[in-house]
Amino acid sequence: MKFSTRAIHVGQDADPTTGATIVPIYQTSTFTQQGIGEHKGYEYSRTGNPTRTALETCLASLEEGQYGLAFASGLAATAAVLSLLRPGDHVIASEDLYGGTYRLFERVYTPQQVAFTYVDGARPEAFARAIRGDTKLVWIETPTNPLLQLADIQAIADVCKGLGILLIVDNTFATPYLQRPLKLGADIVVHSTTKYLGGHSDVVGGAVITNDTEAFQQVKFYQNAAGGIPGPFDCWLTLRGLKTLAVRMHQHNDNGQRIATFLHRHPLVDKVYYPGLPEHPQHELAARQMSGFGGMVSFQVKGGKDAVNAFVKALRLFSFAESLGGVESLACYPPAMTHGSIPKEERERRGITESLIRLSVGIEDAEDLIEDLEQALASAKHL
Secondary structure, three states, X not given: OOHHHHHHHOOOOOOOOOOOOOOOOOOOOEOOOOEOOEOXXXXXXXXXXXXXXXXXXXXXXXXXXXXXXXXXXXXXXXXXXXXXXXXXOEEEEEOOOOHHHHHHHHHHHHHHOOEEEXXXXXXXXXXXXXXXXXXXXXXXXXXXXXXXXXXXXXXXXXXXXXXXXXXXXXXXXXXXXXXXXXXXXXXEEEEXXXXXXXXXXXXXXXXEEEOOHHHHHHHHHHHHHHOOOOOHHHHHHHHHHHOOHHHHHHHHHHHHHHHHHHHHHOOXXXXXXXXXXXXXXXXXXXXXXXXXXXOEEEEEEOOHHHHHHHHHHHOOOOEEOOOOOOOOOEEEOOXXXXXXXXXXXXXXXXXXXXXXXXXXXXXXXXXXXXXXXXXXXXXXXXX
């Protein structure tokens, strides 16, 4: 089956008891057993639930993985992967990454004697140079949050190969519709399903997908032992979102390209970060590694923080809000929102300046969105 068909059908057969076409919400904490050790595959919903099984099966299929695990949030999924580590282990990460991931690395795992080294994710050789005898994981986002930098998954996988180092790819921005890291050599894929996979800004969740049986078994153990699982209704909402992922991403792509082009030509915009623009330094890699460029666009506006504030206050269609990947368009100010947990000096060194705005371009009419941005930029101009 092709991608769109799998999103609608894999793991989602009609209910065997009632014939319900859509997977039911099995809103139960426990399951009646027939005798000691006799049950129908489910005992307790922390360990497993049929609605969650349907979601995990579908997610694995979309990433072309063998195993899928669902979690209560993207950071819960990240923590589950980090459960593979032990005190004294070392992780290499691309330096442009989500602020919540950085906070988890630095504030939760560093005190547990896990060491982190941050490198330029655009340069595979930087990962090779940072490898130590105790390196266990390489962690990358591609495209990155918020500067839309790309990492060459296959080249970095080649660096890790044969060294016992697992390559983890956060595929939240691209989604499996545009990019499938496991096919390019990654060992584990992580998602915030809150974003494009759910797609409607009404549910929080995360996922881990892999073909590595040993890693799956360890993360599955952690999932049950730590209990950071989504409830049945959360799973059902995410499944419903997955059914329209392909058509939504097609529109996100088209709108993202049009808005990036508009911003690139605007006199009040200093710089646009979007891999679909020929001016993006990794445009060729994006064209080779992805089947589209996505709906995330970041840009630097002239006039600094005051101009940003005037811009976001003037927006009418774009909501000024955290998160991304929903059908509605959002504008975000990374220095104070998604990346506020990174120290100011470190943020600015990485390019997250006070002039940066991140857009999650929705699926509204592109002309309406461009008109909204144009009038908001005009408000910023008249400071």
